[in-house]
Amino acid sequence: MSGLIKSSIARKVVMALSGLFLVIFLVLHVTINLASVISPDFFNEASHFMGYNPLVQYLMQPILIVGVIVHFVMGFALEIKNKQARGISYVQFKGGAAAPWVSRNMIYSGLVILAFLGLHFYDFWVHEMSYKYIQMNPEDPTRYYAETVEKFAPFWRTIIYVVSFVFLSLHLWHGFASSFQSMGVNNKYTPSIKSFAKIFAVVVPLAFVFIALYHHLNPITH
Amino acid sequence: MKLTLKIWRQKDASAKGQIVDYTLDGVEGDMSFLEMLDILNEELVSKGEEPVEFDHDCREGICGTCSLQINGEPHGPDRLITTCQLHMRKFNDGDTIVIEPFRAKAFPVIKDLIVDRSAFDRIQQAGGYISVNTSGNTVDANAIPIRKEDADKAMDAATCIGCGACVAACKNASAMLFTSAKVSQFALLPQGQVEAAERVENMVRQMDLEGFGNCTNTGACEVECPKGISLENIARMNREYLSATLKG
Numbered sequence: 366m367s368g369l370i371k372s373s374i375a376r377k378v379v380m381a382l383s384g385l386f387l388v389i390f391l392v393l394h395v396t397i398n399l400a401s402v403i404s405p406d407f408f409n410e411a412s413h414f415m416g417y418n419p420l421v422q423y424l425m426q427p428i429l430i431v432g433v434i435v436h437f438v439m440g441f442a443l444e445i446k447n448k449q450a451r452g453i454s455y456v457q458f459k460g461g462a463a464a465p466w467v468s469r470n471m472i473y474s475g476l477v478i479l480a481f482l483g484l485h486f487y488d489f490w491v492h493e494m495s496y497k498y499i500q501m502n503p504e505d506p507t508r509y510y511a512e513t514v515e516k517f518a519p520f521w522r523t524i525i526y527v528v529s530f531v532f533l534s535l536h537l538w539h540g541f542a543s544s545f546q547s548m549g550v551n552n553k554y555t556p557s558i559k560s561f562a563k564i565f566a567v568v569v570p571l572a573f574v575f576i577a578l579y580h581h582l583n584p585i586t587h
Numbered sequence: 588m589k590l591t592l593k594i595w596r597q598k599d600a601s602a603k604g605q606i607v608d609y610t611l612d613g614v615e616g617d618m619s620f621l622e623m624l625d626i627l628n629e630e631l632v633s634k635g636e637e638p639v640e641f642d643h644d645c646r647e648g649i650c651g652t653c654s655l656q657i658n659g660e661p662h663g664p665d666r667l668i669t670t671c672q673l674h675m676r677k678f679n680d681g682d683t684i685v686i687e688p689f690r691a692k693a694f695p696v697i698k699d700l701i702v703d704r705s706a707f708d709r710i711q712q713a714g715g716y717i718s719v720n721t722s723g724n725t726v727d728a729n730a731i732p733i734r735k736e737d738a739d740k741a742m743d744a745a746t747c748i749g750c751g752a753c754v755a756a757c758k759n760a761s762a763m764l765f766t767s768a769k770v771s772q773f774a775l776l777p778q779g780q781v782e783a784a785e786r787v788e789n790m791v792r793q794m795d796l797e798g799f800g801n802c803t804n805t806g807a808c809e810v811e812c813p814k815g816i817s818l819e820n821i822a823r824m825n826r827e828y829l830s831a832t833l834k835g
Binding site: 449459462464546 | 823
């Protein structure tokens with residue numbers, strides 16, 4: 366079992382499993398966020414449930430944070446090992462002749478997403494923790510919609526979110542289908558998995574872009 | 588045609604190498620890439636200079652001895668061929684060609700363009716075989732029925748000549764395409780089942796020990812492989828490895 370943990374294949378499987386877990390989380394995230402455009406009331410209800418349900422708060426949220434940390438720590442570890450494996454660099458290396466840009470630059474799309482997560486956590490998670498546990502404010506199931514829309518009032522924040530979603534799309538474009546290959550799935554269903562993954566990689570980030578732009582362009586007027 | 592060649596020259600394993608420029612005239616399109624280097628070497632020898640050392644043997648694309656990173660790609664710009672099968676008609680008069688050794692920490696340079704690929708031998712020795720009784724009681728391999736599809740896939744995997752182009756092409760210098768081909772050629776056949784678990788575990792362990800990188804599924808190895816070894820083999824190796832280790 367100790368050999369398994371150290372092995373290159375097992376590490377790739379860890380990347381794949383944590384990545385797929387985050388993909389599932391994205392589906393949940395985008396679904397709730399879309400509600401903020403369609404039904405502010407439902408968005409408030411769903412956000413309040415996510416914010417105060419003990420199962421979500423004390424089980425799912427820590428699992429999610431661990432999932433994110435495992436994914437990027439293992440990503441960095443593998444990147445360092447992979448860089449070392451080349452030894453002396455080529456004078457000329459035509460990586461683009463045989464492999465697409467997105468697949469060769471997952472570390473950079475990942476770094477942009479990681480930087481974005483810093484801002485995103487500051488915007489929403491830190492705010493939430495402060496509201497609940499520092500300011501000790503009472504529960505208010507009606508506050509989430511207004512807070513969210515307000516966040517997208519500054520142009521700079523909206524642009525950062527939109528650009529980050531483009532990088533999320535690039536990351537998913539290669540990573541989603543790639544995770545199946547890492548886990549040993551390459552069969553007659555692979556072309557369908559690849560097609561689905563590419564549609565997902567476009568549609569989900571596009572939905573996030575739409576939500577950010579929608580709230581920026583439709584501020585709450587008092 | 589007249590060419591400018593930028594060739595990696597390195598005296599020995601411990602020396603610091605560098606790119607040296609050469610001009611070569613009278614190159615014909617029908618020459619193979621290695622014949623072009625032969626002509627260069629004849630010129631160098633006639634001038635009393637040290638010839639460029641490079642690996643070659645069969646010169647018909649089956650032995651896996653020739654290598655070379657040509658203009659940034661292993662075995663040059665063409666697909667499904669080795670350097671010895673690359674013809675100079677692929678280049679134009681006045682071209683500059685950059686020629687480097689395959690680069691990987693696990694493939695140290697011995698001299699000039701020759702690298703030590705014995706890491707592949709050690710991966711093979713770790714499990715790339717089947718134990719059969721050859722003392723007069725050998726069972727005829729054809730006596731065991733095998734599905735045509737499995738036999739074909741095993742044969743496809745077995746066409747790997749172990750040249751190392753997959754490692755050279757991979758941005759991570761990963762040897763997973765090679766190792767997976769050597770695992771797959773047995774994993775698909777009944778003769779390979781007895782030692783299947785130990786084989787994949789030992790070969791992957793050796794591959795990691797040699798210092799190759801990890802596969803990130805870019806697919807560059809499959810594109811640059813002179814024998815068109817498929818990424819399917821890497822998925823099969825991953826499956827075999829996970830199943831062997833978890834059952835372990």
